[in-house]
Amino acid sequence: MNQSLHLFQLQQIDTENDQINLQIEEINKRLINDEHLRQYEARLREAKQSLLLAQQALKQIESNVQSIRLKIETSESSLYSGKIRNPKELQDLQSEIASLKRRLSTLEDEQLEAMLTLEQAEQMLTVAQQDFSQAQLDHNQVQSKLLEEKNRLLSRIKSLSEKRKAILGSISADNLATYEQLRQRKRGVAVTKVEDNACKACGATIRPAELQNIRASSTIVFCSSCGRVLFAG
Ligand SMILES: [Zn+2]
Numbered sequence: 001m002n003q004s005l006h007l008f009q010l011q012q013i014d015t016e017n018d019q020i021n022l023q024i025e026e027i028n029k030r031l032i033n034d035e036h037l038r039q040y041e042a043r044l045r046e047a048k049q050s051l052l053l054a055q056q057a058l059k060q061i062e063s064n065v066q067s068i069r070l071k072i073e074t075s076e077s078s079l080y081s082g083k084i085r086n087p088k089e090l091q092d093l094q095s096e097i098a099s100l101k102r103r104l105s106t107l108e109d110e111q112l113e114a115m116l117t118l119e120q121a122e123q124m125l126t127v128a129q130q131d132f133s134q135a136q137l138d139h140n141q142v143q144s145k146l147l148e149e150k151n152r153l154l155s156r157i158k159s160l161s162e163k164r165k166a167i168l169g170s171i172s173a174d175n176l177a178t179y180e181q182l183r184q185r186k187r188g189v190a191v192t193k194v195e196d197n198a199c200k201a202c203g204a205t206i207r208p209a210e211l212q213n214i215r216a217s218s219t220i221v222f223c224s225s226c227g228r229v230l231f232a233g
Contacts, residue, residue, distance in 0.1 A: 002218075003219070005231065007179055007190070011189070011191035011192075013163055014183065016156075020160075024153050027146050027149060037136065044125075044132045047124045048125060051124075051125050054121040057117070058111070061110050061114050068103055072097060075097045079097065179229070182227070192229070193232070193233060197211065199223040199228070199230060202225050202226035202228075204223055214231070214232045
């Protein structure tokens, strides 16, 4: 049995497995990341708060307007009741009414302003609600795609693990131990191909005699430069 071929097949499986595990790690990170959604949620909260403040402000002004109107009404009915005859008192009452009317006019301007602010706050809340709903939809769509992809990768891992088991039956215990040690020492790549008469991993030249040896030998041959197991397809 050609050990280097089986070791190379094992390497291909483990390399793919490593890549898939990195992809799954990346997916897991994205699955728990809902920062985008939280931003829209925060904007929605702010819009609700602004609306509440605008409602309270308008209510306050309306109540002030109401109380000034009452005062004006009361003062005017005293003025026209004919009960007050003292000219000084009448004059005071008239100037008080004039002052209340000026105050009312200012408050009415403020009321109009507050109504506009409230209207804007309502519009902003509507937009924020729509944006948040859309963000939720987008988020759910992305999440379900990620889960789908993760499941696909997990089932690929399962099938790779079955292939791996089958190949392990053809590899000697010694060679497997060497392979695992090299995998740890060589950043996951223990077996490499010879391509264009060179080690594909480190680029060292492989002489024709060596190449012959790799192809013919029943034992494994290591790259004299990087120490990895060589495979000549
Ligand atoms: Zn090498």
